[in-house]
Amino acid sequence: MFIDSHCHLDRIDLKKFDNNFSQLMQTIQQGKVERLLCVAITLQDYPAMKALVDELDYVDISVGVHPGDIKDEAIDLQNLIKLGADAKVVAIGETGLDYYYTKETREQQMAAFRVHLQAANELHKPVIIHTRDAQQDTLDILGEGDVENCGGVMHCFTESWDMARQALDMGMYISFSGIVTFRNAQELRDVARQVPDDRFLIETDSPYLAPVPHRGKQNHPGWVGHVAECLAEVRGGSLEQIAELSKQNYLRLFCG
16 A cells, blocks of 8 residues: 655664564565665665565665765765666665765765766666755755756655755655654645645655654654655545555656
């Protein structure tokens, strides 16, 4: 029924699942999740992440380096293109800018962001964008990097409607995580209400940001339905409608 458009299966602590990855996946499927996208955050950990889910045909993957993990070394474009050409890889990223935690690597983040966009355009695969406290730089680089050619998603969106509108104008999708369920997230719910039916996604970003009523616990994709429930209430539709719309949007963006 649901597609979790952004999670980190390799980061989930399996102690809660008897140290059994198969038990985690069974729990996820019990949450009516039929497909999910496991997102890379470092190239160093990418091979192990890929190996973890390689045999699961309902798990897509991405390849890239999270802005918080950018160090002084540059991202090699040709290596990223080589990794991204794998048939199981449906997206490049996550990439983007984060000035909240790691402003000191701002220049390196911007350089890496541009390389990810080059790879995405070369491969004709969408980019997964992380942005925090870097609204204008993010929009500027997306525009300069011809994101309209490859497409992409603003994942775990927490910014203003003005930023969402500008991203939508570039052809981007907007993805909402468990944050939209938080009591103090009314402004974000106002954004979620305005995003067009054909341009929103749902995600968990697990193991982070568990939705209400599980806030504070380790998150997993089986709880993505709570995000869908919140959007159904905010947008005035049924849970089934939100599930189907977000599914079709996912397939169009990542599998079209």
